[in-house]
Structures are given as structure tokens and as C-alpha cells.
Amino acid sequence: MSFIVSKPLLGKRILITRPASQGAATAEMVKRLGGHPIELPTIVITEPPDPAQVAGTVCKLAEYDLVAFTSENAVTCFFAEIEAQGHDVGVFRQTRIGAIGSGTAAALANKGLCADIVPHEFVGEAFGQAILEDPMIQALRSHRCPRVLILRALVAREILPEILRNAGCIVDIVPVYETRLAPMARRIELISRLEAQTIDCVMLTSSSSVKGLVELLGSRSIELLHNLLVASIGPITTASAEKHGLCVGVTSDESTVEALLSTIGLHFTKDV
Numbered sequence: 001m002s003f004i005v006s007k008p009l010l011g012k013r014i015l016i017t018r019p020a021s022q023g024a025a026t027a028e029m030v031k032r033l034g035g036h037p038i039e040l041p042t043i044v045i046t047e048p049p050d051p052a053q054v055a056g057t058v059c060k061l062a063e064y065d066l067v068a069f070t071s072e073n074a075v076t077c078f079f080a081e082i083e084a085q086g087h088d089v090g091v092f093r094q095t096r097i098g099a100i101g102s103g104t105a106a107a108l109a110n111k112g113l114c115a116d117i118v119p120h121e122f123v124g125e126a127f128g129q130a131i132l133e134d135p136m137i138q139a140l141r142s143h144r145c146p147r148v149l150i151l152r153a154l155v156a157r158e159i160l161p162e163i164l165r166n167a168g169c170i171v172d173i174v175p176v177y178e179t180r181l182a183p184m185a186r187r188i189e190l191i192s193r194l195e196a197q198t199i200d201c202v203m204l205t206s207s208s209s210v211k212g213l214v215e216l217l218g219s220r221s222i223e224l225l226h227n228l229l230v231a232s233i234g235p236i237t238t239a240s241a242e243k244h245g246l247c248v249g250v251t252s253d254e255s256t257v258e259a260l261l262s263t264i265g266l267h268f269t270k271d272v
Helices: 001-005 020-032 051-058 072-084 100-109 124-133 134-142 159-165 186-195 207-224 236-243 258-269
Strands: 013-016 036-039 043-046 066-069 096-099 149-152 170-181 201-204 229-232
Touching: 001 124, 001 149, 013 020, 013 051, 020 036, 020 072, 020 258, 051 072, 066 072, 066 124, 072 100, 072 149, 072 170, 096 100, 096 124, 124 134, 124 159, 124 207, 149 159, 159 170, 170 207, 186 207, 201 207, 201 236, 207 236, 229 236, 229 258
Parallel strands: 013 036, 013 201, 066 096, 066 149, 149 170, 201 229
Antiparallel strands: 043 170
8 A cells, every 4th residue: 555655646647738848857756656657748838929028127127026927937938038148146136026836936946046925826816915915015015006027928817917906016027938839740649649548647737738738639629538537737727628628537726746746646546
């Protein structure tokens, strides 16, 4: 029994839909839990639509009271520009730092930057509330409008900037990357694996990964995913999957890859 507990994914074939830059780390986690990772990204991370805007933002960070990072990709992409300009974490010395979740906070820590604000729930609603409840932001709001910079994907939920603007904050949004669908060439491999039933579980780690998966599978998405476990990282991703007609088997209580893998493991070992 102890072996099963330590290797809850033993023999399970787990489809990882994350971008290639993040898939390798997830694959290692799956292996440590005894599973067999299948990396097949359904989305790719590309340059932002306006690289010049991103470059200029690095020089203007001192104008903001808070910089909010909404994903690990936002950290990676923005720091790539910072380093390309020959700067380091010192560019943030005059601003508060917010991270939407523990994964994003960890990505910042790897760059030498400590997040001042991390919500208990890793969604835009909770992030906005955590920012407004931050003592330093509250102190600013008593005499002027805090200036907030949101670093995110080109296409993202608008709930965070809406919450902050409704509370009187001045909000600038700078897309530091764009999420695009994976090349359709991957469609053949994916459908072949699903038809052969060589996948036990598919990990959905974002609404973008859901969209990419459904686009690759086309009209057969519901049919091909019917006999395997569809596992979602959180309620927003689950809602996106269900909107596309997918049946989500498990949803992680905490929106992290570690928590999602734990949830998947519990599912596969619950009757052992």
C-alpha cells in the first residue's frame, strides 16, 4: 500500500497539454509519481503583438505602485526583456509585486524577486481582492489612485483590471506574450493516440489549453475524450472545458500543477 501511495500514477499514461517550455517540468513530476508522461502541447507561447511596448515598460516600472504578474509565462517573458536590456530585479525596487498564484510566485523567486501579494485562491477575482486589501495599497487609496501594471497574455479574462478600476485604481495592461493554438500537424498524432486508447488521463491546465485541445480534435473532441479521465487545474478551466461539451472528471481544489497531479493520483487510487 505504501508503494501505491508514493506512486499513485503508476503505469498511468498522462497527456500533458502545457506549452513545451513548461511541459518538461510537469513530465518530471508525473514520472516521480510513477506515471508515463505524454507531452503534446495544444498551445504555443509566442512573442507579444507589440514588443516595443514591452521594452518601453521596463524603463517605466518606477511609475507604478504595483506590478501584477498573472502567470508563470508572464514572468518568463517579461524577465527575458529585462535581461535583454542588461537589467536585473533592481528595476522593481520602487514597486510592490503581485503574483496570481504560488506557481507564479515561485517563478518570480527563481528570478530573485519576492512577491508581496499572493491570493489564497489563484483566480482573478481573489487576486483583485488581495491587491485591494494590501496595507500599502490601502494606504495609497486614502489619498490618491494607485497605479497598477498588469503583465499578462494578449487574450485573458478581464475580471482583474475591472475589479481594480472599479475600486479607483489606474490600470495599465501590457501583453508580454501571446498564446496561439498548436500547429495542426499535431492533430494526427493526438487523434491516433486517443483512437488507440493509449492515454489514461488528459491534464487541462488553462482555458487556452482547453481551446487548443478542442481545436485539434475538431468535431470528435467529445467522442475521443469520453473514455479517459479529463482533469482540470481549477474552476475557470473546468468551466471552459464544460462550455466545449467536455466531461471533467476531477478538478483540483488548488490551481497548481502539483495539486492537480495529487488530485489525479487520488482518483486512480481511491479503490485500491
